[in-house]
């Protein structure tokens with residue numbers, strides 16, 4: 001008994017000795033120091049980690065048109081002739097006709113010899129399986145041609161045990177020598193993470209097949225052949241200010257022949273020429289030999305998605321330079337025209353009238369109204385004098401035709417040092433509107449750099465676009481990187497510096513965006529997915545809080561000595577005012593283990609209510625993560641607090657990020 005009392009005494013006295021730190025936050029609501037851009041917190045999208053094919057693009061069939069380097073990647077044939085010519089009934093071959101059909105040259109020929117169901121067939125394994133939901137309709141489609149074949153296709157969705165969880169028959173009509181699209185839908189009777197699709201051929205005759213496709217019907221906005229609704233929704237929930245697309249290194253390509261070319265990503269899907277995805281082979285420890293870009297999610301779908309989630313489009317185009325980590329190929333200055341043409345035509349595709357050449361294509365695809373694109377990036381992580389001389393030509397030609405388009409230029413792969421200084425200096429001289437800075441660094445870097453923009457050049461015409469950043473729990477490109485609470489907290493602290501300096505930092509986006517748990521190359525990622533579920537990371541929750549509670553005026557928030565909170569006593573803070581919601585928004589990050597009391601004094605804001613909202617993200621364990629089983633383990637907790645006057649106290653838990661919203665009545 002005595003022993004227990006002694007322990008209590010010790011704990012109690014220890015609490016008295018180490019009493020809570022109290023910090024005074026003076027908020028000058030009547031002295032805004034600048035404006036926050038409406039685009040401030042956005043999204044970086046790249047087809048990495050099965051972000052598009054196998055991810056956001058909801059197609060379930062992998063290699064639907066047999067155009068992967070190995071035409072039968074993803075497919076297994078059952079029956080048919082063996083390699084020794086022994087006939088098990090029927091035959092399946094791949095035909096190539098590049099002269100006739102350059103964009104989609106291969107198709108499959110199936111010769112049936114009175115085949116019964118189960119003797120000749122195909123199985124598609126999907127992208128790490130197919131995510132199938134009980135009770136949901138699945139839309140099968142196919143391009144085919146045949147003359148007088150008497151044939152039926154038995155479609156089966158099977159689970160890993162081989163049990164049928166969805167079934168339908170498709171009977172192709174006679175087409176002669178014309179390709180035709182056939183469609184049939186059916187409902188699945190079980191939920192399965194890793195289903196496969198069987199196509200059994202029954203009958204007699206020759207049937208040509210291409211674009212064998214299966215989509216769930218619950219796509220974003222129910223669009224046929226559309227995007228995974230849960231993946232778009234989680235982006236929409238963030239209320240992002242912009243969507244950067246299509247990357248990332250994918251813009252540059254390993255060499256110029258496989259650079260991203262937007263014109264090849266629009267129009268009917270079967271004519272979008274597939275290329276190898278650079279992330280197929282880029283990361284030695286995570287080779288992904290079945291990774292190709294089908295461009296089913298192309299530039300039209302991108303513009304549409306950005307519009308539908310309320311974000312400004314921010315396309316990034318190739319500047320005539322391939323990835324400088326890879327081939328470093330350059331388009332000669334004399335041959336830059338097609339690259340510049342692509343940029344000019346993209347503006348017309350996005351904004352031109354429905355009667356202009358490219359605007360007409362947009363209208364025919366279903367969007368006669370312009371997409372209202374205002375920004376365009378030229379080059380991703382490009383560097384050196386070769387980049388600057390190319391960017392100058394782009395700038396001259398784009399501005400001559402579209403002076404209203406604001407340009408984004410690259411500051412290379414590092415956010416300091418010789419490469420950065422050279423590019424940052426030159427781009428500022430050129431008055432490039434946005435300079436794209438990338439930082440993939442350890443959490444300590446993010447904490448130490450919360451003041452990075454406090455003394456940035458405020459006279460320059462160029463603004464910062466923090467276009468790619470993420471705290472690396474290990475090191476860049478390490479497979480051991482985790483989306484843990486430490487990285488998220490450090491990013492939250494750093495972002496107070498971006499928000500405080502929103503007059504010089506106009507946009508920011510975490511990168512990369514999506515990672516498939518069975519198909520990733522790069523870690524960490526903002527959102528993890530499997531075939532059925534999305535999992536927001538703590539880093540996503542931080543981004544979402546910033547974007548949801550953005551505000552449009554920067555409000556100074558200072559300590560007793562009139563200094564910003566940039567890490568003293570492990571505290572970081574920023575504040576904004578939202579004119580639409582009429583709210584003062586205060587963000588405070590406490591990176592210490594200890595609970596700290598914030599004494600908040602609000603000056604210059606009359607008619608405050610007596611209540612405020614406190615939204616916090618917190619965990620005692622810096623290594624804590626969200627998982628597929630517990631996707632909201634670290635998620636915002638919201639409660640009402642009493643503020644009773646212009647000065648009030650709030651307890652900031654250890655390792656916490658708090659957002660306080662105070663309404664002006």
Ligand code: AHR
Nearest residue numbers: 247248249250381511512
């Ligand atoms: O986000 C992953 C990659 O990191 C991007 O493609 C590239 O721009 C950066 O190096």
